[in-house]
Amino acid sequence: MNATEPVRHIGLIGLGTMGSALALNIAEKGFPIAVWNRTVQVTHDFHATAGGLAAMITPTETLAALVAAIPPPRAIILMVPAGQAVDDQLAALTPHLDPDDLVIDAGNANFHDTNRRTAAGLPFHFMGLGVSGGEEGARHGPAIMVGGALQDWASVEPMLLAIAARSDDGTPCAAYLGPEGAGHFVKAVHNGIEYADMQMIAEVYGVMRDGLNMAAADIGDTFARWNDGVLRSYLVEISGIVAKAHDRVSDGPLLDVILDAAGQKGTGRWTVIEAQNLAAPIPVIEAAVQARNVSARLAERAAGQAVFGPVEAGGMDISTEDLEHALIAGKILAMRKAFR
Ligand SMILES: NC(=O)c1ccc[n+]([C@@H]2O[C@H](COP(=O)([O-])OP(=O)(O)OC[C@H]3O[C@@H](n4cnc5c(N)ncnc54)[C@H](OP(=O)(O)O)[C@@H]3O)[C@@H](O)[C@H]2O)c1
Known part of the structure; x- marks a missing residue:
């Protein structure tokens, strides 16, 4: 051309x-x-x-x-x-x-x-x-x-x-x-970073819901407050909206009735494989891909829960400010220049 x-x-x-x-x-x-x-x-x-x-x-x-x-x-x-x-x-x-x-x-x-x-x-x-x-x-x-x-x-x-x-x-x-393939390489790494972002959001959500026994509306308000600060982003914004979403059938939080099994199309996995090929440390992205792999194995998790019991609700001693700081720190780690 x-x-x-x-x-x-x-x-x-x-x-x-x-x-x-x-x-x-x-x-x-x-x-x-x-x-x-x-x-x-x-x-x-x-x-x-x-x-x-x-x-x-x-x-x-x-x-x-x-x-x-x-x-x-x-x-x-x-x-x-x-x-x-x-x-x-x-x-x-x-x-x-x-x-x-x-x-x-x-x-x-x-x-x-x-x-x-x-x-x-x-x-x-x-x-x-x-x-x-x-x-x-x-x-x-x-x-x-x-x-x-x-x-x-x-x-x-x-x-x-x-x-x-x-x-x-x-x-x-x-x-x-x-x-x-430079454009597709950067797109894959970009998706890997997004996997990390979503996993960290899911984990702080889990801490708020199960560890701190917070109501869905309070969790939604917390994400919305974070979205006014340095965490401002599309994912944090929609997390606030999704956390507050109500399910008419169960008359409870929508998130509680969504099957907790995430799939993946491959870009996050390719990022991790490439990092291993390059011996480049990207532990936050690797943990996120691992978590998706675990998430998808719903039957195995159900069998494990039958042996070890469900997560005990409440009892964690951490402030939402500390969770916000943990999320910020995790994001910085996920985005640090791992590929040289
Ligand atoms: N969805 C997203 O958010 C997103 C974001 C970024 C990139 N992508 C990428 O963009 C691409 C398209 O994704 P999409 O979400 O638009 O997929 P999609 O909604 O499933 O559409 C796939 C399109 O490809 C056609 N197609 C499927 N198999 C084909 C084949 N063997 N030969 C010729 N045409 C074929 C389908 O035609 P028919 O109508 O005949 O089935 C349809 O037009 C994928 O590589 C995806 O990973 C998606």
């Missing part, structure tokens, strides 16, 4: 949760977009519900039609599940693309796969994009972590800066981070 030609038209494959939100964001920022989805009906449903943005969106039913709808040199975003689906889509696109075209894998790829795909010498340009912020972020402004060739970044930089989130001072949250 020629760096002197910034991308104005773009294609997108995969109109799931993330792809459809990202496509609307791109269209809203003034970039015409052609879209294709494996299940054709999804494409038509997406276009039919795009409202005022539909005029910026070209729905297509075949990959050939998708490619034909984008002026060359083309840039096409893949937003499909990481792994085999990406390899399959790259293979399916190959006969349709020119050497100057660019395919951008914006899913949660393992950075080793992005390195492998780059090294394989695909017959078009290839870039790995870490996208953070979930559906809401994709729709209104994700954080974007770019890996690939600098000239390809230059061609898509104006569009990526336009759709990205903005920091408080207005700086776009999109950056070129290095070659090959």
Whole structure:
């Protein structure tokens, strides 16, 4: 792809949760977009519900039609599940693309796969994009972590800066981070840090509920108070709201009736595996991934509880101020520069 030609038209494959939100964001920022989805009906449903943005969106039913709808040199975003689906889509696109075209894998790829795909010498340009912020972020402004060739970044930089989130001072949250899988690597570590953040929040919640016998409303108020201080963050903010949520069926706190078994898609685990490969100490993230592994083994935990009994409620002697300080300290440790 020629760096002197910034991308104005773009294609997108995969109109799931993330792809459809990202496509609307791109269209809203003034970039015409052609879209294709494996299940054709999804494409038509997406276009039919795009409202005022539909005029910026070209729905297509075949990959050939998708490619034909984008002026060359083309840039096409893949937003499909990481792994085999990406390899399959790259293979399916190959006969349709020119050497100057660019395919951008914006899913949660393992950075080793992005390195492998780059090294394989695909017959078009290839870039790995870490996208953070979930559906809401994709729709209104994700954080974007770019890996690939600098000239390809230059061609898509104006569009990526336009759709990205903005920091408080207005700086776009999109950056070129290095070659090959650098963007996906940073995205994985970023997710690992988020695992740590969520685990620590869950643990202080557990201390407040079981150790201090605090009512759900008081726990919610405590998170809300912390969110006015140095802990201010999206996760602490929603923790306050979730802790207070009421379940109408049980007439009690919603959190008490949610199955306490967390799954994981892989990025936290990849961060830990990579840290071990590099002999880099990231104990807070490792503990968080371990806790998820334990959490998912619901039957084993139930068997253990049958032997050792449930957690004894109350009896802990710790202030919420000390818990706040522990959370701050844990966050600093989770974010310290472990990879060198
Ligand atoms: N959800 C998030 O918060 C989030 C955040 C950051 C990154 N991501 C990453 O973004 C990517 C997409 O996630 P998502 O949440 O949007 O997934 P999703 O809602 O499950 O959508 C998956 C999309 O990929 C298509 N697809 C599935 N398997 C395919 C295959 N073998 N070949 C071609 N297309 C296929 C699906 O098409 P059909 O309609 O035909 O099934 C659908 O359009 C993943 O890599 C995910 O890890 C997700």
